[in-house]
Amino acid sequence: MSAGQQPGTLLEAIRYFADLDVATEFVAKLRWPHGPVCPRCGSVEHSYLSTRRIWKCKGCKKQFSVKLGTIFEDSPLGLDKWLPAVWLVANSKNGISSHELGRSLGVTQKSAWFMLHRIRLAMQTGSFDKLDGEVEVDETYIGGKARNMHPGVRKQKITGTGGHNKSVVLGIRQRDGETRAGVVSDVKRRTLQGHVTHHVTPGAAVYTDLHSAYSGLDETYAHEVVDHAERYVDGRAHTNGLENFWSLLKRGLHGTYVSVEPFHLFRYLDERLFAYNLRELNDFGRFAAALAAASGRRLTYAELTGQD
Numbered sequence: 374m375s376a377g378q379q380p381g382t383l384l385e386a387i388r389y390f391a392d393l394d395v396a397t398e399f400v401a402k403l404r405w406p407h408g409p410v411c412p413r414c415g416s417v418e419h420s421y422l423s424t425r426r427i428w429k430c431k432g433c434k435k436q437f438s439v440k441l442g443t444i445f446e447d448s449p450l451g452l453d454k455w456l457p458a459v460w461l462v463a464n465s466k467n468g469i470s471s472h473e474l475g476r477s478l479g480v481t482q483k484s485a486w487f488m489l490h491r492i493r494l495a496m497q498t499g500s501f502d503k504l505d506g507e508v509e510v511d512e513t514y515i516g517g518k519a520r521n522m523h524p525g526v527r528k529q530k531i532t533g534t535g536g537h538n539k540s541v542v543l544g545i546r547q548r549d550g551e552t553r554a555g556v557v558s559d560v561k562r563r564t565l566q567g568h569v570t571h572h573v574t575p576g577a578a579v580y581t582d583l584h585s586a587y588s589g590l591d592e593t594y595a596h597e598v599v600d601h602a603e604r605y606v607d608g609r610a611h612t613n614g615l616e617n618f619w620s621l622l623k624r625g626l627h628g629t630y631v632s633v634e635p636f637h638l639f640r641y642l643d644e645r646l647f648a649y650n651l652r653e654l655n656d657f658g659r660f661a662a663a664l665a666a667a668s669g670r671r672l673t674y675a676e677l678t679g680q681d
C-alpha cells in the first residue's frame with residue numbers, strides 16, 4: 374500500500390476498512406510482510422479462498438484466517454469493526470470507555486468491553502531491555518473515589534482503613550527513552566528496589582524522591598534525590614517526566630473510567646503507556662503499532678474476568 378492510500382483519520386479508517394477485502398489484505402501484509410504463513414504449521418504453501426477470505430494450508434491441510442493466532446481470534450466481529458476499534462483505542466487522548474466504544478462501533482457494551490481488553494493486551498510493551506542513562510523513578514497512588522462507587526461497594530470499602538483500596542503504581546522512565554509503570558504490592562524498600570534493579574542497568578543515573586524506600590540505591594546506581602519540599606531542581610535531578618505522565622494518567626482515569634477495579638488497573642496503565650511512549654507518531658503510526666502487536670496474542674474471557 375502506498376503512503377497516499379493510508380487512512381489518516383478515524384473517519385477515513387472506518388470507510389477504508391469497511392471493505393473486508395481491504396481490511397484482510399491490510400492485516401495480512403502487516404502480519405506477514407513476506408506472504409502468509411500458516412499459524413499452525415508454519416507452511417508458506419497455500420491457496421486463498423477469496424469468497425471466504427481464508428487460506429487453505431498445503432502443509433497441515435487446515436484452513437486459517439488472518440484472525441487466527443491474534444487478539445481477533447474467536448471473535449464473531451469482523452475486521453471492519455476491529456480495525457476502527459484499534460484505531461480509536463490507540464489514539465484516544467484520555468482513554469475510551471466500553472460504553473463510548475460500543476456506541477461508536479454499533480456493538481454492545483459487553484462486546485466493546487471485551488474488545489478493549491484484548492486491544493490493551495496487544496499494547497503491552499513486552500520489552501525486556503533494561504533502561505539506562507538518566508532514569509526517573511517515582512511512585513503514585515491510584516484509588517477509586519468513594520462517591521463513584523456502587524452504594525453496596527462503598528459501604529464495604531468505607532469501613533476499611535483510609536487508603537486501603539488505593540493501588541500503588543511505580544513508574545520508571547528513561548529520559549529520551551521508554552516509560553514503564555506497573556502496579557506494585559507495597560512501597561517497602563525491597564519491593565521498590567527489586568523493580569528498579571529489574572528494569573535499570575547498574576551504574577545508570579537514578580533520580581527519586583526522598584522516600585526512605587529508595588535509600589541504598591547508591592550502592593548500584595548514581596542515585597540522586599529530589600527534595601520536593603525544597604522546590605529545588607538541581608539541573609538534572611528531577612522526576613518531572615514521570616510527574617507529567619502521572620497527571621495524564623489520572624486525568625484519563627478520573628475523566629473516563631469512573632471506577633477502575635485494581636484487578637484491571639494494569640491494563641489501563643498499558644494503554645496509557647502505549648500512547649505516551651508513541652506520542653511522537655501520527656494516528657496512523659500508533660494504529661499500525663497496536664495492530665502489529667495484535668498478532669500472536671490471545672486473551673480469553675475467563676482470563677479477563679479471573680474465572681480460571
Ligand SMILES: [Zn+2]
Binds near residue numbers: 412414434435
Ligand atoms: Zn498449516
